Amino acid sequence: MDRREFIKHSTFFSIGGLLIPSALLSSCRKETLFEDINFGGNVIIIGAGAAGLYAGYILKSKGIDFKIIEASNNIGGRMGKLAGFADYTIDTGAQWLHGKNNILFDLIKSKNVKTTLDESELSYWFNNQIVTSLPKDPFIFEEENLPDVSFKDYADQKGFGNEYDNIVEAIAGDQGASASLLSAYWNSKDEENWVSGDEDYKFQKSYFEVIEEHIAQPILNKIVLNTPVQSIDYSSDKIIVRDVNNVSHLADKVIITIPISILKLNEISFNPSLPPEKTEAFAKFGMGPGMKVFLKFSSKFYADALYGGSICGAYVNDTLGKLTSDNVLLAFVMGDQAAYLHSLGSDTAITNALLQELDLIYSGQATTSFIASRVFDYTSKPFIKGAYGFSTINMGNAREIAALPVDKKLYFAGEAMNTNGHHQTVHGAVESGYNAVIKFLNDSKK
Amino acid sequence: MSLKRLYGLSLLILSISAPAQELKLDLSYKYIYSNQWDKIIQTYNFSRPFLTKMQPLLMSGLNTSLSYIFKNEKHFKHGINLSYSYFRSSAENENFNNSLNLHFINLGYLLHYENPDKWKGVYSELIVSATSSGLFRNLNGEPFEYDETKSKAFGIGGDIHLKCGYYLKLKNNSYLSPFLSIGYTPYLYSPNTEAVINQTKGLISKNWTGILTTQIGLTFHIEKQTNDLPNKGIR
Numbered sequence: 001m002d003r004r005e006f007i008k009h010s011t012f013f014s015i016g017g018l019l020i021p022s023a024l025l026s027s028c029r030k031e032t033l034f035e036d037i038n039f040g041g042n043v044i045i046i047g048a049g050a051a052g053l054y055a056g057y058i059l060k061s062k063g064i065d066f067k068i069i070e071a072s073n074n075i076g077g078r079m080g081k082l083a084g085f086a087d088y089t090i091d092t093g094a095q096w097l098h099g100k101n102n103i104l105f106d107l108i109k110s111k112n113v114k115t116t117l118d119e120s121e122l123s124y125w126f127n128n129q130i131v132t133s134l135p136k137d138p139f140i141f142e143e144e145n146l147p148d149v150s151f152k153d154y155a156d157q158k159g160f161g162n163e164y165d166n167i168v169e170a171i172a173g174d175q176g177a178s179a180s181l182l183s184a185y186w187n188s189k190d191e192e193n194w195v196s197g198d199e200d201y202k203f204q205k206s207y208f209e210v211i212e213e214h215i216a217q218p219i220l221n222k223i224v225l226n227t228p229v230q231s232i233d234y235s236s237d238k239i240i241v242r243d244v245n246n247v248s249h250l251a252d253k254v255i256i257t258i259p260i261s262i263l264k265l266n267e268i269s270f271n272p273s274l275p276p277e278k279t280e281a282f283a284k285f286g287m288g289p290g291m292k293v294f295l296k297f298s299s300k301f302y303a304d305a306l307y308g309g310s311i312c313g314a315y316v317n318d319t320l321g322k323l324t325s326d327n328v329l330l331a332f333v334m335g336d337q338a339a340y341l342h343s344l345g346s347d348t349a350i351t352n353a354l355l356q357e358l359d360l361i362y363s364g365q366a367t368t369s370f371i372a373s374r375v376f377d378y379t380s381k382p383f384i385k386g387a388y389g390f391s392t393i394n395m396g397n398a399r400e401i402a403a404l405p406v407d408k409k410l411y412f413a414g415e416a417m418n419t420n421g422h423h424q425t426v427h428g429a430v431e432s433g434y435n436a437v438i439k440f441l442n443d444s445k446k
Numbered sequence: 447m448s449l450k451r452l453y454g455l456s457l458l459i460l461s462i463s464a465p466a467q468e469l470k471l472d473l474s475y476k477y478i479y480s481n482q483w484d485k486i487i488q489t490y491n492f493s494r495p496f497l498t499k500m501q502p503l504l505m506s507g508l509n510t511s512l513s514y515i516f517k518n519e520k521h522f523k524h525g526i527n528l529s530y531s532y533f534r535s536s537a538e539n540e541n542f543n544n545s546l547n548l549h550f551i552n553l554g555y556l557l558h559y560e561n562p563d564k565w566k567g568v569y570s571e572l573i574v575s576a577t578s579s580g581l582f583r584n585l586n587g588e589p590f591e592y593d594e595t596k597s598k599a600f601g602i603g604g605d606i607h608l609k610c611g612y613y614l615k616l617k618n619n620s621y622l623s624p625f626l627s628i629g630y631t632p633y634l635y636s637p638n639t640e641a642v643i644n645q646t647k648g649l650i651s652k653n654w655t656g657i658l659t660t661q662i663g664l665t666f667h668i669e670k671q672t673n674d675l676p677n678k679g680i681r
Contacts, residue, residue, distance in 0.1 A: 026477075029484055031500040032491035061495035101592045101645045107496055109585070110542035193648045195641035197592035214496065420649040431646060434493040 041252030049077020099196030116321030193421025290387025389416030474663020601636025
């Protein structure tokens, strides 16, 4: 072979040898999952919270038949809105987007939704005075190799005296937990996969409305409200979901997005029973009481964010990022403090207890400028019964086990089932929702 | 140190390497395949139906490399190789122009083989190198930042490449050679990749990946003028 010939051949083989396989490989490499999926079955999603709505939103985008069955009379789960109380729409449930490196930030950015970075300076009610710094930094729960003891016990071990109790309670309250129940070790393990960022964002309109408009709206006709599910029979090919009206709904796959509190209480019966390791895993979760109380005042006498009340761990200015001239203070009450307020039995008693504490902190200004309040007690909501799931002592891999599908028929989603560090958040619930869809489509591959 | 600076510094170090017998500069098209990274981008696209234009897979890029051959045996030569590759994936949606920029720098040992008696003008090379990668996300033309830091994932691993080419003489001691190359990175530890692309960690992928590559390109050679150099069989 002479040189000219060799060049001709080598050029031909080079281009053919590389580009043809590359082109073939490229054509095999799809840009999305299940591009050629042919799932002809139907799906029932139980629960119309963020996880259930997003699972439905994904299924609709893939052209898969589904129905969402919701026990209560509204969508959103632990999200909701209150109009008319102030001159802006209040988020009665989740209201912060925690971090911006997450799927919901992508959504709001693409939809041009207005947000504000919450840069509230944190103050503390400490030794009967308001301070902006503490003698010891109480944010000690993100270190590595923490012991598997409660936040409270760990703070004690680190030499934080009783004067820090309410501050530690407020920090645990951020996780929806009592400081005496939240595991320092397992909570820090959960945090290892947190990649969303530490900045909190608030929405100019409500968070609920954003989810409602961009995720729920396209699938509203697929949602059945006021339909609590009583039992799920997955003993045969078709799964039978029976509601309290004794109506049976048939499905090939079921995505269960109800709160972990409801699963722990076995309020839905399963046939056959769920595997024991599953129910044991549910039992290991904590889900404590939670309450949000909105207090409207004629003047803003309070700090933007204050930790350390004995009745309420965290008081937060609710109007940040809103177009409003009203003064609304949010009492964010979790764990033992929420249990105490819940035990008072009435919204008036709860409001009075909070005003009494605010009067103590702000020298009587609360009562004199008080206009109105609204209490949202998630503990008393029959289909929620708490704030959000948290990791208790000896939690182990309960979250991973709880999130596992059963028999390639039942799939679990919701904030507590997020196994990638984003539990207790709306974006974490959304991730668990799309992940449940991915799991069942993978299982449905022939 | 920025990638450009590192590359510049490496060039400078190499340019003063007196013992060099041959300098080679490559420019090539590079095709890359990582199953893990595909899965992450596919999940990103699957989970975001609100973005009408999908994020393309990281697939095609450009590579440039510089090699110095130090020793001159009959058929085998040894040298070092420094290479840089760049890949980009961009999807322009309304209000949301998301792009991923992936960089690789490899530094490795090169074994060059040619046997003009058997294969006139043909050579092959085996390159074993350490590889480092950097993945960055841009949103609407700006580096995507959260908590006041750029969204980024760095990686480190090992790579092996096999390259075949053919010399075309240009002038005295300078050659141009078209080449083909295949490469394999069995292990690239890059634990933050999923966090940059899909904004999750531990949901889709492992914290490392294997990568397959192919390349087609041209090499420009300059040879030191000495009498003891074997010709390439094409003089």
